[in-house]
Amino acid sequence: MSISVQLSAASLQYAGAAQATFAGLNLNLPAAKWTCLLGPSGCGKTSLLRLLAGLIDSSHQLSGQISCSDGLSIDNRISYMAQQDLLLPWLNVLDNVCLKAKLLTGKVSAGEQHKARQLLAQLNLSGIEKSLPDQLSGGMRQRVALARTLMQDTPIVLMDEPFSALDAVNRYKLQDLAAKVLQGRTVLLITHDPQEALRLSDQLYLFSADQQLLPLPLPDSLPPRAVDAQLGQYQQSLLQKMQVLHG
Amino acid sequence: MAKITLNTATLGNSLSNLWRLTITALVILLLWQAIVVCFEMPPFILPPPLLVLEKLIGSYQLLLSHSLITMSEIVLGLLLGLLMGLLFALQMLLFKPLRRWLLPVLIASQAIPVFALAPILMLWFGYGMTSKVIMAALIIFFPVTTTCFDGLRYTPIGYLDLAHTMGANKWRQLWHIRLPAALPTLASGIRVAAVVAPIGAVVGEWVGSSGGLGYLMLQANARMQIADMFAALFILALFSIALYYFTDLLLKTLIPWHREQAGH
Numbered sequence: 015m016s017i018s019v020q021l022s023a024a025s026l027q028y029a030g031a032a033q034a035t036f037a038g039l040n041l042n043l044p045a046a047k048w049t050c051l052l053g054p055s056g057c058g059k060t061s062l063l064r065l066l067a068g069l070i071d072s073s074h075q076l077s078g079q080i081s082c083s084d085g086l087s088i089d090n091r092i093s094y095m096a097q098q099d100l101l102l103p104w105l106n107v108l109d110n111v112c113l114k115a116k117l118l119t120g121k122v123s124a125g126e127q128h129k130a131r132q133l134l135a136q137l138n139l140s141g142i143e144k145s146l147p148d149q150l151s152g153g154m155r156q157r158v159a160l161a162r163t164l165m166q167d168t169p170i171v172l173m174d175e176p177f178s179a180l181d182a183v184n185r186y187k188l189q190d191l192a193a194k195v196l197q198g199r200t201v202l203l204i205t206h207d208p209q210e211a212l213r214l215s216d217q218l219y220l221f222s223a224d225q226q227l228l229p230l231p232l233p234d235s236l237p238p239r240a241v242d243a244q245l246g247q248y249q250q251s252l253l254q255k256m257q258v259l260h261g
Numbered sequence: 262m263a264k265i266t267l268n269t270a271t272l273g274n275s276l277s278n279l280w281r282l283t284i285t286a287l288v289i290l291l292l293w294q295a296i297v298v299c300f301e302m303p304p305f306i307l308p309p310p311l312l313v314l315e316k317l318i319g320s321y322q323l324l325l326s327h328s329l330i331t332m333s334e335i336v337l338g339l340l341l342g343l344l345m346g347l348l349f350a351l352q353m354l355l356f357k358p359l360r361r362w363l364l365p366v367l368i369a370s371q372a373i374p375v376f377a378l379a380p381i382l383m384l385w386f387g388y389g390m391t392s393k394v395i396m397a398a399l400i401i402f403f404p405v406t407t408t409c410f411d412g413l414r415y416t417p418i419g420y421l422d423l424a425h426t427m428g429a430n431k432w433r434q435l436w437h438i439r440l441p442a443a444l445p446t447l448a449s450g451i452r453v454a455a456v457v458a459p460i461g462a463v464v465g466e467w468v469g470s471s472g473g474l475g476y477l478m479l480q481a482n483a484r485m486q487i488a489d490m491f492a493a494l495f496i497l498a499l500f501s502i503a504l505y506y507f508t509d510l511l512l513k514t515l516i517p518w519h520r521e522q523a524g525h
Contacts, residue, residue: 094423
């Protein structure tokens, strides 16, 4: 079942920091839709994602409320994809994909292995199950990370610039693939790439310099959008807006 | 195909290493012989290599029995030191309040020279093998603990974030993430330990013992049987080098991903 997530009055100030990273922030992640947060490095968008993921240490000043549409807690119902693929170099591809089972129960069942193989096949990664991550290319590694995310099978997926380390062609392919395989899940994508945000968003926000979320218009077509003239126009106007907002 | 190329390259490396080692050994032996001849060294100051070889062959039974004692002390000391270091590092990682108490103990263990402790260890643990094993363990305790602790402390934060979002508890994170991630750093400490442990064992034997290569060297020295002393030294050096290479090979086999990351 798809669920929406509401973040209300979220504030964060890191210990020792002179001012808050953001304060009184509200964000709604609609069920089964992609929400993208766009903003330059250091604007606080990653902190917002970390807050949702429960990764902010209690030593920092943190307030706000996270509620899910089904009334249950968000804990253990998210999967996380970072800029780095975070594949453990000592585990082979199959074990990396099954990492959650390994971490929670200490072992991986035959059923889980079978499911992982199917997911790898779905992502065109058959035959590399026994390879170590260092033997793979950047694009393949990120696809394995995507398989690991799918294997977690959570309704909410948090992505922090997961395609930014890839070359243009691989980034484009992986954006399409992610949009296809993550259908039905509630996704929050953090990015600093306007084109990526415009291609994948169902709803798009720009993190402004005063730490507010500005909603932005999107092309009429459905994601993943092709890079066409219309998208180019949106990208142009978006870049101009970002220039004004962030200097 | 890639695998075959890699294996061939590894074999090639091993062979060239062996060649280098043989050539280095030959050069040292030639220099040694040259010094004996040029400076007309008497055998009780510097015996020629051939005399040492004669002793090695002639007294091999005696040398073997003493070598076994020293080697056992070194290996047991290495294992004990590794275990102690690992446990100490784990305690400091897991029980943060304890860290402030344990850190001075760790530093003191390095600040007090183990050589100075040797007579006390003899007094407490006797002239047998135990005191030497403890000496070897103590001398490697610091490098093992610090490298292990550093390795455990500096786990890439992304791995821990991922494990956290997957709901892994502290112990599973330790076992599946922190410990394997710390292995390459710990391996550096173990390599140092493999080289240093023989020093601990031999110093222990010098201070007081009834067997071992250190004991044999002291006895030979007192009787001016310098060739015997060199024979014992040769075996000790050979064992230390073999121990280092064996440890290195073992670690490379156990931590293959580190080798690949390093691009060897």
